[in-house]
Amino acid sequence: METINSVEAIMVRIGKCKKVKLEAEANGQKSTAYPIFSVTDVRKHTTKEDGIWVTYKDGVYNITDFVDGHPGGDVIMMAAGNAIDPFWNLYAVHKQPQILKILETYRIGTLSDADAEGDSSETLDPYAGDPKRNPSFIINSEKPYNGEPPLPMLVENFITPTDVFYVRNHLPVPQIDVEDYTLEIGGIGLRETSLTLDDLKTKFPKVSVTAAIQCAGNRRADMTKVKPVKGLNWNGGAIGNAVWSGAPLIDVLKFCGLTDLSKIRHIQFEGLDMDVTNVSYGASIPVEKLFNPHCDVILAYEMNGEPLPLDHGFPLRVIVPGVVGARNVKWLGRIILSEEESSSHWQQNDYKGFSPSIDWDTVDFKSAAAIQELPVISAICVPTNESNVKLKDGKLVVQGYAWSGGGCKILRVDITADKGKMWYTADIVNQEDAAAGRCWSWVLWKAEIPIDKNLKQTEIWAKAVDSNYNVQPESFENIWNLRGVLANAYHKIKINIVQ
Amino acid sequence: METINSVEAIMVRIGKCKKVKLEAEANGQKSTAYPIFSVTDVRKHTTKEDGIWVTYKDGVYNITDFVDGHPGGDVIMMAAGNAIDPFWNLYAVHKQPQILKILETYRIGTLSDADAEGDSSETLDPYAGDPKRNPSFIINSEKPYNGEPPLPMLVENFITPTDVFYVRNHLPVPQIDVEDYTLEIGGIGLRETSLTLDDLKTKFPKVSVTAAIQCAGNRRADMTKVKPVKGLNWNGGAIGNAVWSGAPLIDVLKFCGLTDLSKIRHIQFEGLDMDVTNVSYGASIPVEKLFNPHCDVILAYEMNGEPLPLDHGFPLRVIVPGVVGARNVKWLGRIILSEEESSSHWQQNDYKGFSPSIDWDTVDFKSAAAIQELPVISAICVPTNESNVKLKDGKLVVQGYAWSGGGCKILRVDITADKGKMWYTADIVNQEDAAAGRCWSWVLWKAEIPIDKNLKQTEIWAKAVDSNYNVQPESFENIWNLRGVLANAYHKIKINIVQ
Numbered sequence: 001m002e003t004i005n006s007v008e009a010i011m012v013r014i015g016k017c018k019k020v021k022l023e024a025e026a027n028g029q030k031s032t033a034y035p036i037f038s039v040t041d042v043r044k045h046t047t048k049e050d051g052i053w054v055t056y057k058d059g060v061y062n063i064t065d066f067v068d069g070h071p072g073g074d075v076i077m078m079a080a081g082n083a084i085d086p087f088w089n090l091y092a093v094h095k096q097p098q099i100l101k102i103l104e105t106y107r108i109g110t111l112s113d114a115d116a117e118g119d120s121s122e123t124l125d126p127y128a129g130d131p132k133r134n135p136s137f138i139i140n141s142e143k144p145y146n147g148e149p150p151l152p153m154l155v156e157n158f159i160t161p162t163d164v165f166y167v168r169n170h171l172p173v174p175q176i177d178v179e180d181y182t183l184e185i186g187g188i189g190l191r192e193t194s195l196t197l198d199d200l201k202t203k204f205p206k207v208s209v210t211a212a213i214q215c216a217g218n219r220r221a222d223m224t225k226v227k228p229v230k231g232l233n234w235n236g237g238a239i240g241n242a243v244w245s246g247a248p249l250i251d252v253l254k255f256c257g258l259t260d261l262s263k264i265r266h267i268q269f270e271g272l273d274m275d276v277t278n279v280s281y282g283a284s285i286p287v288e289k290l291f292n293p294h295c296d297v298i299l300a301y302e303m304n305g306e307p308l309p310l311d312h313g314f315p316l317r318v319i320v321p322g323v324v325g326a327r328n329v330k331w332l333g334r335i336i337l338s339e340e341e342s343s344s345h346w347q348q349n350d351y352k353g354f355s356p357s358i359d360w361d362t363v364d365f366k367s368a369a370a371i372q373e374l375p376v377i378s379a380i381c382v383p384t385n386e387s388n389v390k391l392k393d394g395k396l397v398v399q400g401y402a403w404s405g406g407g408c409k410i411l412r413v414d415i416t417a418d419k420g421k422m423w424y425t426a427d428i429v430n431q432e433d434a435a436a437g438r439c440w441s442w443v444l445w446k447a448e449i450p451i452d453k454n455l456k457q458t459e460i461w462a463k464a465v466d467s468n469y470n471v472q473p474e475s476f477e478n479i480w481n482l483r484g485v486l487a488n489a490y491h492k493i494k495i496n497i498v499q
Numbered sequence: 500m501e502t503i504n505s506v507e508a509i510m511v512r513i514g515k516c517k518k519v520k521l522e523a524e525a526n527g528q529k530s531t532a533y534p535i536f537s538v539t540d541v542r543k544h545t546t547k548e549d550g551i552w553v554t555y556k557d558g559v560y561n562i563t564d565f566v567d568g569h570p571g572g573d574v575i576m577m578a579a580g581n582a583i584d585p586f587w588n589l590y591a592v593h594k595q596p597q598i599l600k601i602l603e604t605y606r607i608g609t610l611s612d613a614d615a616e617g618d619s620s621e622t623l624d625p626y627a628g629d630p631k632r633n634p635s636f637i638i639n640s641e642k643p644y645n646g647e648p649p650l651p652m653l654v655e656n657f658i659t660p661t662d663v664f665y666v667r668n669h670l671p672v673p674q675i676d677v678e679d680y681t682l683e684i685g686g687i688g689l690r691e692t693s694l695t696l697d698d699l700k701t702k703f704p705k706v707s708v709t710a711a712i713q714c715a716g717n718r719r720a721d722m723t724k725v726k727p728v729k730g731l732n733w734n735g736g737a738i739g740n741a742v743w744s745g746a747p748l749i750d751v752l753k754f755c756g757l758t759d760l761s762k763i764r765h766i767q768f769e770g771l772d773m774d775v776t777n778v779s780y781g782a783s784i785p786v787e788k789l790f791n792p793h794c795d796v797i798l799a800y801e802m803n804g805e806p807l808p809l810d811h812g813f814p815l816r817v818i819v820p821g822v823v824g825a826r827n828v829k830w831l832g833r834i835i836l837s838e839e840e841s842s843s844h845w846q847q848n849d850y851k852g853f854s855p856s857i858d859w860d861t862v863d864f865k866s867a868a869a870i871q872e873l874p875v876i877s878a879i880c881v882p883t884n885e886s887n888v889k890l891k892d893g894k895l896v897v898q899g900y901a902w903s904g905g906g907c908k909i910l911r912v913d914i915t916a917d918k919g920k921m922w923y924t925a926d927i928v929n930q931e932d933a934a935a936g937r938c939w940s941w942v943l944w945k946a947e948i949p950i951d952k953n954l955k956q957t958e959i960w961a962k963a964v965d966s967n968y969n970v971q972p973e974s975f976e977n978i979w980n981l982r983g984v985l986a987n988a989y990h991k992i993k994i995n996i997v998q
Contacts, residue, residue: 286934286935286936288793288934288935288936288937289935289936291793292791292793292936294787294790294791294793353910353911353964353968355911355913355922355924356913356919356922357921357922357923368910368911369908369910369966371968372935372966372967373907373966373967373968374967374968375967375968375969375970376969404967405967406905406907406936406967408872408905408967409868411852411867411868412852412854412867414854414855420855420976420977422856423854423855423856423977424854424856425854435785435787436785436787436788436871437785437787437788437791437905438787463977465852467868467871467872468871468872468873468874468903468904468905468907468969469852469870469872469873469874469985470874470875470967470969471874471972471977471978472972473970473971473972473973474972474973474974474977475973477919478919478922478962478970478973479970486968
């Protein structure tokens, strides 16, 4: 699941569950004001009927009235009758004063001394092994780490340098010793097979695919302006374009005995990144992606000519070009051919699109399709929103990127400085010469557009058109969705014109 | 090229060439008021330098100042130094009083008696062999015939009955004797091969594909409301969903010797329908469509289980599912594997999309990509625009279709009766259970939406979302283009609510 980074959104969300007493005392501390409970007492309370109790540090809490309103969904039930400390270590966004105060409003007791002393979760930081990241990144979440480059940095290179490529982690980066690493492959019609990294490098051809990968939540920050959504506040930098190299997935599966395709519907991928209950990150793609050699699905062990870095899935990640980042599973541990989609939270109850009129009270995740291919999108990277710009000979230089999922080519990017009265077609500065339907790379574009010199402020809009002649929607009002995914409306920025 | 059906558009267009004298005398008649010219005189005037002359009946016209403004483009130059009568017989839309009056303003002479008597073009109607059509169709052009069913008729069947399927002809229906018919196949890497219809039926497997075919100009009538465009005024019925059966194109090409694919870039198709200069209708598709078996390209000799009818390409038509109707060439006569796209007018100088700011003075057809896959679209078929409706229990029943090109599935259709404040998700009534990326059929949908009973009028909007999560653009202002193609903005109708 995606972590919650908007405290305001949480406050709004749970407002209906319980009036929040922000004056509540500091949290989880020993307090003689409450009854004493043992861990055994707490463990008895795991249902709505018995009450749902959790502990945090020394505090005991009855969160029965809160669980339905938990912005993170049902996952909160994993802590029922137990300590929430390890979960909060995993999803560190919870550790904010406002949320701690909310928790305190549910306090009913204090853990007995013996049990409280047994809790050492505070000392374990599952993110201790995470790698160092680009210090210039905008950090949307520290733990798990989610960071993006500032937009101007993105358009400096057609192939995004590895350390400029956004990082979207759902869980701590797993520490994998490549000597011990194996990829497990199984499911319908396959011999259960273990392959080492060396097997993957030596038994199969090495192919390279240049492909943009984008988070489903890219540009969510723009959608949020219409109405709050749940999700990381990506600004537009949650996309990058890299050269991925590795073994064709179809070759690997044939090696494992794939012959009868008739019963297979989905290819499931499991990562080696795990939550505190040892549940792996997981996702799946429809089998047609695999059977169609034009889809270029590979098991990548290299990114931009170097071994995959830790943040991008070392030692192995599946690359499904044209498909949302969430299905390009990192730290790949297992592949399963199945009749079913991945049962993971991220496939079933996240990364789906809904009508603007669906809210958290009415949402039925089963009613929507898991996001696979992403729609056409563009962003203005230079200048940035709200910046001061100087014109040159009455013109403004505008630069950005555009991309579309499913291998669709970008045909055109249109720019306007007067809300659409006059559209200028940008020059496509970089574009791969790819076959029709296999345009996996983004394009970088540039336009020099005349601006009325008398203006002190104006808006610049960008929209892209892809080879299906699909175009971005004009605004966010009618594509708004509660998770803030698929935020592909026109990119609109405001600039101040200075002399 | 598409014929011009809007006289107003032509009048606007040529206004800048010459002020029109609508009081001019009746056209093409003998007149002693003008000098007498022979056909030989006329034939000398074929360039701007020498003046561009044409004849119509007995009249001689110097159209030098008009050719740049001809709404039909360069095609007018085919008549330079010659009679326009055969062209006007072909594109009968010209034979309207307003256009005849415009012509008369360019009159400079009268044909000599001897030459005038030799003209018998008036008696030849190239459309005399056209078949009978559905009398309930809305006719957008008689010659060539272009007709569509009324919208409510479209949603009566998931598989559109053949006689309800829109007809979009560019030229007269060719009269083909199946005993003499052969399909010629050649080009890079192939043996020149002729196949009879019987060969196609007996040498190759017969496969069926259910696919919607749509004209690039469908729903142009809606786009025209923003600003006039050039093209037939399709209302929303230029789409249909049929079962097409025939031979897989890839099998046929392999039979003709296809082995080396490396130099082939495009598959060109030529129809047996021809203009007066014996130029065939033509189009092409990128070779990737062919090489990818998941694209399901077939040479169809059946439509809905019966031999193709005359209007739909008897005896053979190529079906390229997910791709604009213009590339699904009817009356197929020849297939050519090539490094180049079709050089036809319809591939090069028509059926392309442009920015809203491009007009007929600035358009460069070479700058844009030929339309292939079409974007996501929907239409409300019941009720119809401006109709009177009665509510049932305060609710309105709304029905329509939705489709997306490139094999994308329709995920959702949203309906609003209050301009987006509340969106209702329609029920998908009919949808084929197709594999991901091979959803060639349309869907039919239905919604029952509550309407405020106190309203006397309201608007109903529909928008569809496809499996790439692309969505229709909100309005036509920013997707307007001079040819009025790709008119896929939200469908918005007005209704009157009666008690």
